[in-house]
Amino acid sequence: MNLSIVIPLKDEAESLPELCAWIERVVTARQYTYEVILIDDGSIDDSWKVIQQLRSANPNIKGIRFQRNYGKSAALNEGFKAAAGNVVITMDADLQDSPDEIPELYDLIAKEGYHLISGWKKKRYDNTFTKNIPSKFFNAATRSMSGIKLHDFNCGLKAYHHKVVKSIEVYGEMHRYIPVLAKWAGFRNIGEKVVEHRKRKYGTTKFGWSRFVNGFLDLTTISFVGRFGKRPMHFFGLWGTLAFAIGLGISIYLIVSKIINTEFAITNRPAFFIALTIMLIGTQLFLAGFLGELIARNAPERNNYLIEEKAGL
Structure with missing residues (x-):
């Protein structure tokens, strides 16, 4: 299946x-073999x-x-599990x-060899104060922490090679940080395409302010797990040793001061x-x-590494 x-x-x-x-018209014109997977995330209509x-x-x-509303990330994860297309x-x-x-996004993956293409809604029709300004801030923070030079991490219009999903x-x-997840999984050929942003025709936005707080916390989680998920001692051990060494140094200073000056009161300092x-x-x-380390050692996915290809095996 193509798509x-x-x-x-x-x-x-x-x-x-x-x-x-609209999708059927576009994909039929290009003669793609395709599927459309619609994930109903607890709709009440x-x-x-x-x-x-x-x-x-x-x-x-x-x-x-879904039996109830689980969120966009859960919906995408189930959709990725079910997807059978090459793109x-x-x-x-x-x-x-x-x-x-769709056709240009498809070609960038299938013909140009990108692992992931993220849409960039350069011209938006959203409320500037409630969506655009906060989005710019979080996009800048994500670029800085991840090293991925994208303008719009949260754009829902993205294309992936099937290996990525x-x-x-x-x-x-985590749905707004899928490019970061892809990078930590070893897919570094990530690109961006300016896409059209259209005014909402039906219904109302599902936007909420809580997503910015949750998004920031998820970004720190991704950054930490990506670096230290399989070697937690490298993080906790480093800072633990450093903190203990500083405390020990202060203690030695106080003890030496007490030896030099017997009237020096350690516990009053x-x-x-x-x-x-x-x-x-x-x-x-x-x-x-x-x-x-004990948890990571006993985790079933401790040795799950992504192998791109093999030769002679």
Whole structure:
């Protein structure tokens, strides 16, 4: 199969018929073999009924329905599991992403050899204060922490080589950081394409301020797990040893001062309590590293490494 189009949605019954008809026109014109996977993330409108109707009319349309709302990351993860196409494209269901972008995105993956192409909605029709300004801040923070030079990490319109979506797990609020997950999985050929951003035609936005807090926490999680997930002692042990050494140095200074001056009262000095606290923190960090190593050692995926190809085996 050439193409899988994964579309997470919640309460988008009005837009689905128009979206699927538009996709069908585009992919049929290019003679792609394709599937459209619609993931209903706990809709309370008639979205699932519409999906069933669309499925009856077009066998290339498939549906997954969550029992309740789990979030966009969970929907994408299930869609990635089900996707069978050589190229996987994700888009939102609200018609703000244009299916006319599909052929160029497909070619960038299938012909140009990119692992991942992220859309960049350079000209937007969102509220500047509530969406554009915060998005610019978090995109800048993500670029700085990840080293990936993309302008719009959160754009729902992306294209992937099938190896990428089968090698990563999306959870929490990680969907906006899929390029970071891909990079940590070893897929470094990541590009960007300016895409059209259209005004919302149906329904209302699902945007919420909480996503910025959750997004920042998820970014720090990705950065930490990507670097130290299989070697936690390298992080906790380093900082634990450093903290313990600082506390020990202060303690030695106080002891030497006491030897030189017998009237020197160690326990009356703030430095004594500071040294004791730092040494305790260092010990706890070091023990946390040991516990992390025990967990990593017994994790079933401890030796799951991505192998690109083999020769002679």
